[in-house]
Amino acid sequence: MANLKLEIAQAPPFSSMEEEAMLNIMRTSDCLHRAFQRKTRGWGLTSTQYNVLRILRGAQPQGLTCSAIGSRMITAEPDITRLLSRLKVLKLIRQQRDRHDRRIVWTRISEAGLGLLREMDPAIQRAPIELLGHLSGAELAELIRLLELVRERSEDSHAPASSEAAALEKRSAATPALPSAPLSLLPHPSE
Secondary structure (H helix, E strand, O other), X not given: OOOHHHHOOOOOOOOOHHHHHHHHHHHHHHHHHHHHHHHHHOOOOOHHHHHHHHHHHHOOXXXXXXXXXXXXXXXXXXXXXXXXXXXXHOOOEEEEEOOOXXXXXXXXXXHHHHHHHHHHHHHHHHHHHHHHOOOOHHHHHHHHHHHHHHHHOOOOOOOXXXXXXXXXXXXXXXXXXXXXXXXXXXXXXXX
């Protein structure tokens, strides 16, 4: 069984159980993120770029504004605009200015982006089973419950994952409400 003190070569005891738990969560998050990053790398995408494409697939056909994408991100991305520019250069998304408010840019996934996600889906759908399949259903349910409880107490738990999204959120308050995309890394079965 993994032991954080051994993994990080720490000799003195942790200052508290809370510190040990927090560092374990952070270490585990990093391990899972790196494993997922290895899955997406084969298609020339970062996990963050994949997340944006997944969010946009779930927001078809209307697409989303930059701030709405940022608020749905799994991990914080300080520069959504640059991230979207890279995806646009790859022709995986399309962007269009709002007819009524030129400050707002609507982003939609392109056919090429949809095709890439369809190609990636089988490997991405296997990832959670490969990474967490050794846990029982009861253990997974308890893990989910505990992680949600921890997140509930975080000051950031309801803030947009992107600092840029938080700033843009104020400017795009007039944007019509859109159905929210699921936060899961996995595509929805109907996609």
